[in-house]
Amino acid sequence: MxxxxxxxxxxxxxxRRxxxxxYPTRRLPSHxxxxxxxxxxxxxxxxxHREPGVRGRPLDVAVDERILVAIDDDPDDGH
Structure with a gap:
C-alpha cells in the first residue's frame, strides 16, 4: 500500500486508482x-492501528482480577 x-x-x-x-481482487481502501x-x-x-490481538472493547482490569481470584479460590482446580 x-x-x-x-x-x-x-x-x-x-x-486508490x-x-x-x-490488485483488482482486493478490497479497495479509501483514498x-x-x-x-x-x-x-x-x-x-x-x-x-492497534496492538496485535486487541479487538473490540478495551480490557477491564477489574474483571481480570475477579477471574484470577476465582481461579485461586477454586478447590477443584487440580493443584
Missing part, C-alpha cells in the same frame, strides 16, 4: 487510508 502511495506521488486519489488496477497509513508509520514507526 505504501509503495503504491509513493508511486502515486503521495496523492490518495491516484493511489492505481491500487485498484494492480484517506493511504495518507493515514503513511502518517501513522511516520509518527509511530508502526503500521498497525
Amino acid at each position: 505504501l509503495l503504491v502511495y509513493g508511486g502515486a506521488l503521495n496523492n490518495g486519489h491516484r493511489a 492505481l491500487y485498484g488496477e494492480l 484517506d487510508t493511504f495518507a493515514n497509513t503513511y502518517r501513522r508509520l511516520r509518527e509511530t514507526g508502526k503500521l498497525q
